[in-house]
Amino acid sequence: MAVKRILAGDVVAALHGLEAAQAALAEFTARFSKRSFGDTQNLPVVSLKEHAETPLGTLLSQTLGFAPSLSAVRRIAQQNGLRLISETKGEQHTTQLTEPSVQQTLAAVLAEAGIIDGADLYLKAGRKIARINR
Structure with missing residues (x-):
């Protein structure tokens, strides 16, 4: 799972920029890892x-x-x-x-x-x- 996150972050950063990759990671963490929807x-x-x-x-x-x-x-x-x-x-x-x-x-x-x-x-x-x- 960790490798998938790194790969996804690299792909999003390459296509959309570092800020978009960080925002996508924060959204994923809020929605699926912490199961808190307030940050999405x-x-x-x-x-x-x-x-x-x-x-x-x-x-x-x-x-x-x-x-x-x-x-x-x-x-x-x-x-x-x-x-x-x-x-x-x-x-x-x-x-x-x-x-x-x-x-x-x-x-x-x-x-x-x-x-x-x-x-x-x-x-x-x-x-x-x-x-x-x-």
Whole structure:
């Protein structure tokens, strides 16, 4: 794994410059090694104000394009791949979302999960992650 990181860093630095290579390494470390999403830069963003009344399945399939259809979102939920993540001061709390959550609005899902004010929120469907802005 260490050799792959070095090789990837060299390739990115050669093609895009040293700053881009350092940014890519920091993003990779935040997203996959530390599993902290607060430091990541390239996540899609969903506005809670704009999508509060949007059903979660519609949000994931049509707005974000994380799944090709509503039934695909349901399958992700059935396979325990649908999660709401809140980060506060580097600590994560994960709420697994079930199949009935797919029909609920984003605001209802957040209210049911009991999210703390001030926490950074993320929606994860399989391996895809989106930031929720309040």
